[in-house]
Amino acid sequence: MEDEEKVPVIDISSVIEKDPDPQEYAQVLKKIDDASKKWGFFQILNHGVPLDFIEKVEKEAKRFFQFSENLKKSCLRTLENPRGFFNDEFTKNRRDWKEGFDFSAWGTEDGVSKWPEGETEFQKTMIEYFRIMNRLSEVLTKVFAINLGVSEDFFLKNFKEGEHVSFIRLNHYPIYENSSEEKVLGVGPHKDGSFLTILKQDDNVSSLQVYKKAAENEFECTDENFWVTIPPVGNALVVNVGAMLEVWSNMKYKAALHRVLTNSLERFSIPFFYSPSYSADVVPILAGNEEAKYRSLNYGEYRRLAHEGFYKEIPLEKQARLPNYRIHKSSGN
Numbered sequence: 001m002e003d004e005e006k007v008p009v010i011d012i013s014s015v016i017e018k019d020p021d022p023q024e025y026a027q028v029l030k031k032i033d034d035a036s037k038k039w040g041f042f043q044i045l046n047h048g049v050p051l052d053f054i055e056k057v058e059k060e061a062k063r064f065f066q067f068s069e070n071l072k073k074s075c076l077r078t079l080e081n082p083r084g085f086f087n088d089e090f091t092k093n094r095r096d097w098k099e100g101f102d103f104s105a106w107g108t109e110d111g112v113s114k115w116p117e118g119e120t121e122f123q124k125t126m127i128e129y130f131r132i133m134n135r136l137s138e139v140l141t142k143v144f145a146i147n148l149g150v151s152e153d154f155f156l157k158n159f160k161e162g163e164h165v166s167f168i169r170l171n172h173y174p175i176y177e178n179s180s181e182e183k184v185l186g187v188g189p190h191k192d193g194s195f196l197t198i199l200k201q202d203d204n205v206s207s208l209q210v211y212k213k214a215a216e217n218e219f220e221c222t223d224e225n226f227w228v229t230i231p232p233v234g235n236a237l238v239v240n241v242g243a244m245l246e247v248w249s250n251m252k253y254k255a256a257l258h259r260v261l262t263n264s265l266e267r268f269s270i271p272f273f274y275s276p277s278y279s280a281d282v283v284p285i286l287a288g289n290e291e292a293k294y295r296s297l298n299y300g301e302y303r304r305l306a307h308e309g310f311y312k313e314i315p316l317e318k319q320a321r322l323p324n325y326r327i328h329k330s331s332g333n
Contacts, residue, residue, distance in 0.1 A: 007210065007230050007238075008035045013046035015143055032140075033147045040241040040256030041210050043233050049132055051235055054200060057129045060122050061270055064101055065172040067116060075114035077102060082307050083111035083167070097186050097262050101170040105130040109278045110165035110303060130168050133198055133272035137166070140196060140239065141274070148249055148285055155195070155248070158276035158299075165278060165303065166194070171269045173207070176262035186260035186267070189221050193306050193320060194242035194273040201232040205267040208238070211257040221257050243322050244276060247294045250284035255322070278303065295325050 010031045014020035035042035064072075077084035087099035103113040105127045115123045141159065142152040158164065173186045186207060201208060206229050213226040221227075230238060246255040260269075276282070278300030284292045305320035317324060 005212075005228060007039050007041045007043060007228065009043040009045060009233055009236060010035065011046050012044045015139060016046065016048040029143055029147055032143055036144075036147075036241050036253040039210060039212070040254045041230060041238065041258070042240075043230070043236040043238050045233070045236050047136060047237055049136060049237070053129070053132070057125055057270065058200070058268065060125045061170045062172075062268055064116070064119075064122060064170055065099065065268075067119075071116050072101075075101075075116055077111075077114070079307060081111045081114070084114035097176055098171055098173045098260075100172065102167050103130070104165070104167045105134075106162050108163065108165045109300065110167070126168065126170075129270075130166075130272070133168065134161075134166065134274070136237075137196060137198060137272070137274040140198075144196070144245060144249075144253070148252065149287065150285060155276075158280040159195075159274070160277065163277040163279075164275060165299075166272065166274045168270065168272050171267075171271070173260065173263065173267040173269075175264060175266050186262050189257045189259045191246075191255040191257055191322060192240060192242040192271075192273060193244070193302065194275045195244040195248075196242050196274050197240050198272045198274070199238040199240070200270040201230075201236075201238055202267045202269055203232045203234065205263055205265045206231045207261040207263050207267055208269075209259050209261065210240075211259075227259070242273070242275075244280075244282050244299065246322065247282045247297065247325065248285055250286060250290065251293045275299070275303070291327075293327055294322070295327060297325055 008031065010028065012028055014024040014028050032042065072085045075084040077086050083102050083104065085099070085101050102111075103115070103126055104111070107113065138156065138159070141155050145152050145154040159166075189211065199208075208230045209227045210230060211221040211226055212228050213221070213223065240258065241253045241255045243255045245253055276299050280299040281296060282299055283296040284294050286292060302320050305318070308314055
């Protein structure tokens with residue numbers, strides 16, 4: 001595959017440094033801007049997260065899925081409290097081939113983390129990783145704000161510590177041997193409901209794919225030729241635009257549809273979903289005479305709808321889906 005058909009890999013050291021070279025800083029901002037418009041995805045290197053600590057987090061994540069079923073189910077998530085272990089998630093009304101564990105560093109209206117009893121090192125490691133991902137997300141959020149022409153702290157009032165509902169998910173995709181004609185996916189085509197997502201891929205398995213052609217929903221991504229694999233890159237983290245950033249940017253940045261393939265190899269991944277507080281009103285940022293392409297939405301209401309879709313099939317028009325918030329011009333005379 002030619003380079004232009006690959007999701008960009010960006011060295012972001014200049015936005016991590018305290019006193020970066022202005023020219024290098026501007027170049028990185030442009031690379032992130034371009035990648036977010038074209039792909040909605042990019043990978044980052046020199047992100048400031050200690051690599052030895054990432055390895056520790058991955059080790060602890062794998063250890064979690066080796067716990068007894070009784071221990072994992074002792075921290076089972078529910079519709080009322082969507083933090084904890086699960087193995088029955090739906091993505092757009094289709095059951096996923098995975099199990100997972102959701103947690104945060106604090107409790108909010110969105111849920112309170114349930115931790116496996118007696119596993120203090122696991123809990124300590126995961127909370128520290130959450131805080132590191134939170135700091136990195138703040139840096140990237142400032143970059144997006146600058147690129148959108150607003151003050152660098154424009155979004156951060158919606159991401160106050162102890163209030164925003166960001167969470168980390170530990171994913172385990174078991175080995176899948178295809179014995180039927182039906183296509184089973186680790187996770188079906190979807191857009192993340194976050195502002196942005198930072199993912200640590202499994203270095204040994206390539207299963208994450210992004211749909212390159214513009215598509216507003218999962219029903220428009222039927223051409224297999226447009227699915228592009230995002231291969232793991234050593235020491236890199238994957239960043240993707242979430243639905244809230246698409247709305248706030250008034251579609252300047254697109255939350256790209258992506259999916260996870262099942263595999264003959266076991267796979268693990270660790271996404272951090274950077275999401276605003278329930279009180280956040282997501283209003284498109286408009287320049288000049290630009291018209292809004294989305295209705296304003298309250299994130300708490302959006303998130304509650306998303307929770308319902310994790311547990312059961314619900315009508316498309318009632319789901320937390322971006323097409324349900326789009327403003328379409330009238331074609332009247």
